[in-house]
Amino acid sequence: MNEVKDGQVSKGQFEDYAIEQVPLEKRRSTLNVAITSCAWIISLSTIFTGGALVSGLSFSNTVWAAVFGMLLLGIYGYFQGWMGGKYGVSTTMLTRHAFGRNGANLFGVLLAITMGIGWFGWQISFFGITIAEMFPGKWFAIPEVAMVWGGLLMMLTAFIGYRGLATLSMIAVPLVVFLSIWGLLKAVNYAGSWEALFTSEPTGDPMPLFAGITIVVGNAALGAVVFPDVTRYGKSAYRGAFGASIGYFLGGVFCIIAGAAMAIAAQVPGLGSTPNIPAAMSKIGLGFLAFLILVFAQWTTNDNNLYTGSLGMRNVIRLPKAFIVCIMGGLGLAIALIGLQDYFVPFLNFLGTYVPPIAGVMIADHWFVAPKIRKKAYQFGVNTVYAKWNIAAIASVILGGWISTKLTFGIGAVNSTVLAFIGYIVLVFVLDKLNIAYEIGEKREDETGF
Template identity: 65%
Template sequence: MSEALKNTVSAGSAGVEDYSITAVPGDERKSVLNIAVTCCAWIISMSTLFAGGALASGLTFGQSLLAGALGMLILAVIGFFQGWMGAKYGVSTTVLARHAFGRAGAGLFGLVLSITLGIGWFAWQIAFFGLTIEQMFPDAWFADHTVAMVWGGILMLTTAFIGYKGLAAISFIAVPLVFILSIWGIVAAVDHAGSFDALLHAQPSSGTGMTLFAGITLVVGNAALGAVVFPDITRYGKTPLKGGLGASLGYFLGGLFCVGAGAAITLAAQVPGLGSTPNIPAAMAQIGLGFFAFLILVFAQWTTNDNNLYTGALGLRNVVKLPKFVLVLAMGLAGIAIAVVGIQDQFVPFLNTLGTYVPPIAGIMVADHWIVGPYIRRSPYRFGPGTEYATINFVAILVVVLAGFIASKLSFGIGPINAVVIGFAGYVAIVYLFRLFHIPYSIGNRREDASGF
């Protein structure tokens, strides 16, 4: 590593390094509004609009809103506890996971985030963005599939490169704009339907029915991973309550609004879907949004996918001694290349499989912080130079695998929520039994140095 990079790594805090593996100092903390808007921008995405459209294919508009509200409320509750911890200690999700999983276990979690969010889903979202823009403007040079992927990917990479300040800046532009334009979309949908009452009771856009519970499951599954990694945003919160509450409120409102807009536009336009997927761009065009639909699509993708890359880079930074901005560039360019080559869909089954095992991580982190740490292990959380962590907590990793596997096999409940609950309860029970019978459940120890490693 060059001397310049060593200096950047050892600083570990200022500028584009963005306190990636050290605690955010008090004078850098942000208001509850700042946290809320940044998390709101995270959930305002094309996938959430499409989730709303998918609800409208089997539910009325009123039922779609109810499913959206209940689903986002579940995620807000889970995210609150994660967000509280991030703001309390000022560290990222993977650094926070060091106590629960051990230093190597948290590194494994970081690798999973870098592969799933930082490269895989980042690439998929770029390819999806290119297709969407191409559909909106089929004859424009900037809407050529490849061209749109490149400039869209660069936009998303830029704010992730800057760090939290970049995410917050684009969020304060995007959130009000997308809210205004989505309201416009809902108003246009009401006008297209004839009245709000007609829209509220409009029949599903397809003949296939959907239960309310299935709709809630769809909403939760769409955005569960974001709630797990709330600490990546809330580490900038002024207090634990402000961090957790701001993130949860922003995520809930943004998700509900986006789901409602997607459902309203889809029900009003009644355009054929793309297979089983609602054609949101065509629906926007049908109700007359025109260029404003383009703005919604650009900002909705931008403010979500830069967070994917940002979180992936923070996860990988917990593993390798390279500055975060180097990781953002490398992972972002890799994602763009994968999308341009057109092989992103080949990763989706693998990414979905990995994603199954991320929700129980939140259950274990919450259990370790509130129950196992203070009452069973009797060791309070602390971070910074001199802090000792286990090298690896093999019980935590075993419970993640078991919880993810069991949740994937259950035919009832909501998959991600099942995984969180099983992870929480299973981890507490097994650690308690191991401690009761004096059986070690972690091995080795690692002391944090001045650089955060």
């Protein structure tokens, strides 16, 4: 366990290199990173996304929406993941160069509020309600009971760190692949043939393919932004980025197709606009296996929410990461038990609008602004000097996010990322030519990582 001594945090086994570079000897294989990233996207919400898509798209168009949507996320996540693999640091630490040391603190707080507390609590509530729907009348499936034991499981692997995430992923990913295959076979059996399945018509109001792609991207955009939290364990920049991108892509496509196939196979009424996936699982005969899949699918995703949030907050405060996980996880669980999670959703969606453009600025800073304009290479560790604030970076994120909400075309997360990417390069170029400072103050990293 980590201890705080004289204002410094000792580097115990649960600190997980939260504010330092992962040593090369601790890096993992490309397959390990890929499976861990795959487990990140495997979740109930992704399965439900597939079920929702077939209400407005044919099965074949649902597959295309899954492929194109996840491909977009894999491509821009690759550039994020490349930086994590090269430098071996978390997403929040990478923002120290692009946004300044204090700007990185703001990003860390943003991740803590959105992913580590808000969405963590919402997913716990979603888990409890889904288990109750799947197993009505069972004591372990009482929503509040399921929230507690489910929430504690999710906190456990986030507490351990990457080792815990990777170990769990090795179990969860094969299970969900099995679910995908089973769901497809059931759907083919119901439809009568593969041809009949792929030519099936939507069960609700038709939607254009582009709208389906937008739904896929919107469901998983935040995860691609924080790829460095996983790829920092890659053996190289390329291997980390490739592993995370291919794992995220395959996991998302598998889950979406599984949800779509089960919804078609079962033909059960939805819950309003939401597909009744638990009822579909029961109808096609998954039984106790469905329970295992539900548990592992949600566990592997929501522990990552808490993990990323804790890495963000560890960048801000001098407390052990394991302690931060417990506090944030407890807050998220309390929100779910009290029933306040839905009140946070509009606020979380608002904040989430400004997370994708952060990736746009980070990519622009690393590949263009730092080497071409600032002429300063990225480095991390003791005596590294950061600006306290990068006003141009912060302004580009705000403008990119705000303008994207006004556009009536394209995909919101992609629009805001591209706008911030272009806007940041242009803004820095102009300010540099006018000799106007956009970086304020200096902060030198000490031996504690602060």
